[in-house]
Amino acid sequence: MKRQIKKWAFRLTVTGLLIAGLLLVIVLNPFLTYANKTTHNNFTVYHNQQIDNLILGQLDQAQKIIKQSEFYNSNLQLDICLNDGSNYTKLVETIGGRAFARGFYDKVVLFGSTDYKNNFVELNGYKWNLTQLLAHEMTHCLQFDKLGLWKSKPLANIPKWKWEGYAEYVSRQSNDQKDLSKNIARLIETDKNNWEVKFSDSTISSREYYDYWTLVQYCMDIKQMSYEKLLTDTTSEQNIRQEMMKWYGENKNERTTSY
Ligand SMILES: [Zn+2]
Secondary structure, three states, X not given: OHHHHHHHHHHHHHHHHHHHHHHHHHHXXXXXXXXXXXXXXXXXXXXXXXXXXXXXXXXXXXXXXXXXXXXXXXXXXXXXXXXXXXXXXHHHHHHHOOOOEEEEOOEEEEOOEEEOOOOEEEEOOEEEEHHHHHHHHHHHHHHHHHHOHHHOOOOOOOOHHHHHHHHHHHHOOOHHHOOHHHHHHHHHHOOOOOOEEEOOOXXXXXXXXXXXXXXXXXXXXXXXXXXHHHHHOOXXXXXXXXXXXXXXXXXXXXXXXXX
């Protein structure tokens, strides 16, 4: 009996490993599940339907944004996987959960429905700026490229605020997104019950990611830390937030009195 159980346990483990291996092969090779691919500069775009050429300009724009990252690597080749009927996005969504997009290893995968003309991805009634979304996910690819698989999330134990906050920090480069004081003010003015924080173009960030972004922006713009330094810094999220709000309070007063 015991031998039988062992035999079945072994069979189940082998089957599990084979399925996991197969899924990994599919996820790493989008050409298996897409009908078409279009190459453009450093990008290979995988799509099932005719490609809207607007995305090529949006990819160039996103690349311009991520050039500001200290992790930028001009040789990095990225796969961009569109959500236009391939089972690929369904598979990645099943493994990783529902999101606007995902960036891992050398892949950027879009979910939701994309409006290229108006430059946004819509999911559950919320709109995320498409160019900035691409830049956000590409930043994750830069993190993987620089730190390596084992030192990247989810394998490495990097606090979520440093991982996601940095992708937001790099990608949010519109004129009304650069000033930390104004960014904190926008967060404070947003109803605490709202899931999202809205920008002037009526696209959003989730409140959680927005909060992470301000923390990273405080560490990098005000404390002048590099991202590599921030990753090794041991100050807790709570302490950084306290410090940042103290800075915000002082800075706010200074601004008022200087008028
Ligand atoms: Zn992210």
